[in-house]
Amino acid sequence: MFEPRLAIASLSGESDAEWATQVAPHIGCAFLGGIALDSATRDAAREMVDRDRTEFLPDDPIDFIDEQLAALDDADMRAGFNVRSATLEPIAKAAETCANHDALLEINAHCRQEEMCAVGAGQSLLCDGDRLCEQVTTAAGAGADVSVKIRTEVEGVDLPSLARRLADTGADALHVDAMDSEPVVREVAEAAPDAFLVANNGVRDRATAHEYLEYGADAVSVGRPSDNPTVLRRVREAVDEWFAATGGAESRSEVSPDA
Template identity: 65%
Template sequence: MFEPRVAIASLSGESNAEWATAASEFVGAAFLGGIALDGPTREAARQMTDREREEFLPGDPVAFVDDELAALDGSKSDDDTDPPLRAGFNVRSSSPEPIREVASVCADYDAILELNAHCRQDEMCAAGAGESLLRDTDRLCEQVEVAADECPDVSVKVRAELPGVDLPEVARRIADAGASAIHVDAMDSEPVIAEVADAANLFVIANNGVRDEATAREYLSYGADAVSVGRPSDDPVILARVREATEAWFSGEHSEEPNGEEVSL
């Protein structure tokens, strides 16, 4: 899906094309956004800005996605030995139909459309988006189906430790609905990555606390296909460490699991 298998993850109101370009030396993918697409989620975003949350609130969210992806198109130079940076866009919607148009835009740029079932802000959940979708898998799958009709690569951003939510079952359901990736904020439950990876044929991106070799390798040992860096996504020292660790893992150059047990090379 992308190489190197390190992504930077969206931070609302901060994750734009300029942010992604600054990290492109170290990562294979950048998830921009999140951006609210419909009336209820845009109103929720306005309420969130009233209490000093950073949010993108352009007049036309679809045009904003188009402009940001255009700015990233071909972001790596022709003589760069790495593949071009793969863009993704994290979106929030209370209903499936507004997703269709932005998914088509993502497809035009070979970008990943990422559905946000992760945001835990009260306003966004009350609007029927964010982690409220994890509690209503039928609605989440409806959004996945609409997105997958337009865009070849659909990811779903989720979080662990939500009471009553069976993430492996969510993974199976969204895979059946057409998703190709799941982006898991593991919170303090790193082993959940293994459960999700075993549950469905999805590209698993592990997130939360990825800072160095040890944290990257822990997630990869649980079966993650890639890792993503969130808050320190603008720190080149951290990004370089994570890229080096990830490339070593997939090249087979690592010598032991995070618990210290030797593994064959």
């Protein structure tokens, strides 16, 4: 999926090609975005901007994705683009664009902002597995490798069961924000063993990176301190150390849980 096994996670309105390029020597993947694709999510994003949220709102979201990914075509990392949509057609277009750049299309089932959830995007998709699986099927059908950004601690959501459905539907990667429920990462890993699992939340150093890798993650991602080379250097060293100690395993199924 990507090497080294360290990603930086999208921060709405901040994570662009320049952001990724500045820390390229430390990472294996950069998730750009998130970006609202259709009229409903773009209207929601404008409402969020009105209350001082930072959002990408280009005239044409697909052109913006293409331009941003093109700027990273020669970078020594894999790119991904985190997208939010209430409808399927723009997901297919975004996925085609990502596929043209060998980039991941990441479906955002993570954003918990009220405006985005109200139009049927972001975290609301976790509570509507059928719609979320439709988005995965659409993106995969357009030729992209598909990641789904999900989060723990959503009432009424059995995340491991949903993870299994997403993997069966065509998700190549699951990007899990563990919130304050880090052990759920192990449950997701066991439920969807064929999906590449990226664990997120509070990754800052050796201890936090190794905790997620012990739970079964294939990689970790850094969010808020993603522009801090000192943090990224620490985490990169920890990730490299882990996989060197486990024989450079290609998947978590080859990693001893007691390593």
